[in-house]
Amino acid sequence: MPELPEVETVRRGLEPAMAGRTIALAEVRRPDLRWPFPDAMAERLSGARIDALGRRSKYLLLHLDRGETLIVHLGMSGRMQVEHQKLGVFHHETAPLAQHDHVIFHMDHGSRVVFNDPRRFGAMDLVATDRLDDHWLLAKLGPEPLGNAFDEDHLVAAFAGRNTPVKSALLDQRIVAGLGNIYVCEALHRAGISPRRKAGRIAARRVRALVPIIRDTLGDALEAGGSSLRDYRQADGALGYFQHTFRVYDREGSPCVTDRCGGTISRIVQSGRSTFHCPQCQR
DNA sequence: ACCAGCTCCTGCTTGC
């Protein structure tokens, strides 16, 4: 669910509560996430100091002082929220936990960070930091869309010869890492490219133009604190508000916002997932 | 290698 802008927003929001702080206790209430959360992993987390918070694609990375990194994936419905202690009283002694609060990080300064995930598509894994890039979740990821490795030549080469619709190609994390359904739909509309068009049959000029458009789309979403449709919240519980500026996503039947277009946003299904687009101005 | 479809899970919305 959360795509790159949402995960990055959460990362930034968690920093004050977690960076440089020690996890006094990692409490696991439900270990059966997408992958099991073993007791031994919770024990290794308890007492560890978090040196820095990073992100790779949609994965949140907690770099620990012990040479290990906790990989956190929010799946479709996961949240990481900070709850502060109030009036010197430890919050975890007073605040009732909510349904689907699966993992609680009790921080040494009294705040706690709660991982909540109704659908349990989210998961965590603790791995050696020096072998992080080889981890099976991260090894095959393509370049970061906001980084230097994602450039026009890369995208042209990645699309070459591919017979899959461009919508599917941009969702392929090996081509570019961090886009999901929302931002692919939005970027393709900005680019005026039909989501149905085969990736390998788009003029190179148009593929190249897609690169800065993807960056701008993600940048705009980041500025808005991400998109809150259902479950997503920032680390302090605030909503994102990029959903108010969606051009196509979840706007089926609404008029296209492009000047002089006059089209109507339509919803189609590609690879079993909704795609929103304007048939008039996306070709 | 590539690609479409299925799957995991819960909860909200929609339609009868």
Place this chain on the structure above:
DNA sequence: TGCAAGCAGGAGCTGG
């Protein structure tokens, strides 16, 4: 109103 089907932001796996 009640109930069941459909759908949801991810992504690994299977099989053609």
